[in-house]
Amino acid sequence: MKVLAINGSPRKNGNTQVMIDEAAKPLMRAGVKVEFVSVRDYDIRPCDACEECYTKPWQCPIKDDALKLLRKMAKADGLIIGSPVYGADVTAQLKALMDRSVIPYNIQAFKDKVGAAISVGAGAHGGQELAVLQIMTFFAFHGMIVANPKGGLFGAMGTADHRGDIKKDKEGLRSARDLGERMAELLRMVGR
Numbered sequence: 662m663k664v665l666a667i668n669g670s671p672r673k674n675g676n677t678q679v680m681i682d683e684a685a686k687p688l689m690r691a692g693v694k695v696e697f698v699s700v701r702d703y704d705i706r707p708c709d710a711c712e713e714c715y716t717k718p719w720q721c722p723i724k725d726d727a728l729k730l731l732r733k734m735a736k737a738d739g740l741i742i743g744s745p746v747y748g749a750d751v752t753a754q755l756k757a758l759m760d761r762s763v764i765p766y767n768i769q770a771f772k773d774k775v776g777a778a779i780s781v782g783a784g785a786h787g788g789q790e791l792a793v794l795q796i797m798t799f800f801a802f803h804g805m806i807v808a809n810p811k812g813g814l815f816g817a818m819g820t821a822d823h824r825g826d827i828k829k830d831k832e833g834l835r836s837a838r839d840l841g842e843r844m845a846e847l848l849r850m851v852g853r
Contacts, residue, residue, distance in 0.1 A: 662848050664688055664775075665737035667730075668699040669744035669755030676781045676827035680819050681743045683837035684777060684844070691845035696737070700754040703730050707757045714764045727761040734762075735770040739848055740805070741841075742796045743779035749788035751780075751795050759799045771803035775847045777840050778807075778816030781827060789818035808847050810839035 666685055670677040678699075685695040703726035714721055721728060734740060744751035751759070765771055778796035782789040793816045800807050810817055817840040819833030820826075827833060 662692070662738045663694045663696065663736070664739040664741060664844070665733055666695055666697045666741040667734075667743070667755075668697070668701070669742065669752045670699070671701045671752060671754060672745075672824070673699070673701065675745070675824055676819065676821040677743045677745050677779065679827045680779045680781055680817060680833065680837045681741055683834050684741055684779060684817060684841035687838055687841035688845050693845060693848060696733075698730065698733065700730075700752070700758055703727070705730065705754060705757045705761065708760045708763070714767060718768050719764060721761070721764055727758065728764065730758060731762060731765050735765050737774065739775035739777070739844060740771075741777045741779065741844070742799070743781070744792050744796065746780055746782035746788040746792045749791045751792050756795075762799070762803070766803060769804060771805055773851060774803075774805050775844055775851065776800035776805040776807050777844045779818070779837060779840070780816070781819040781821050781833070783820070783822045785820055787820065789820070790815060793818060806847055806851060808840060808844040810836045810843060813839070816840055
């Protein structure tokens with residue numbers, strides 16, 4: 662089994678990565694291979710609504726890295742997607758990838774994969790729920806199975822105002838580990 666863990670933050674080694682790393686620990690203990698990627702390392706431009714991908718599977722006239730990352734996503738059994746909160750939503754970089762995912766959607770390439778959502782906001786009411794909801798909507802759009810931490814309706818959410826502050830958020834880190842445990846359970850259940 663393989664999970665692709667996608668960091669939607671433009672920052673390297675920031676709070677979102679710490680939360681993703683926490684979610685990955687129980688997966689790796691369960692024998693799941695986890696590959697870490699960051700949208701910051703890919704040139705992903707917004708969709709221009711040309712609709713070429715509607716008639717030509719895995720085709721897009723935009724010459725960037727979106728297809729490369731979308732193909733990685735299609736090969737994985739599960740996806741962890743994490744984002745810091747930007748304007749009560751995911752980052753623009755991650756949203757561009759999500760919008761471009763109509764390319765694999767047309768052939769249902771993500772259907773029945775397990776998805777786990779993570780967000781980190783600057784305050785206790787910093788928009789984490791809205792960012793997680795955006796990621797979960799992406800999962801629903803693709804017909805994915807959504808993992809949630811124990812006792813939670815949504816994915817893992819953390820609070821951190823400055824770089825490194827997430828390490829002080831014990832509840833957020835616990836929710837990330839719980840999310841990883843649940844994801845491992847679901848991967849076993851669906852036989853991926």
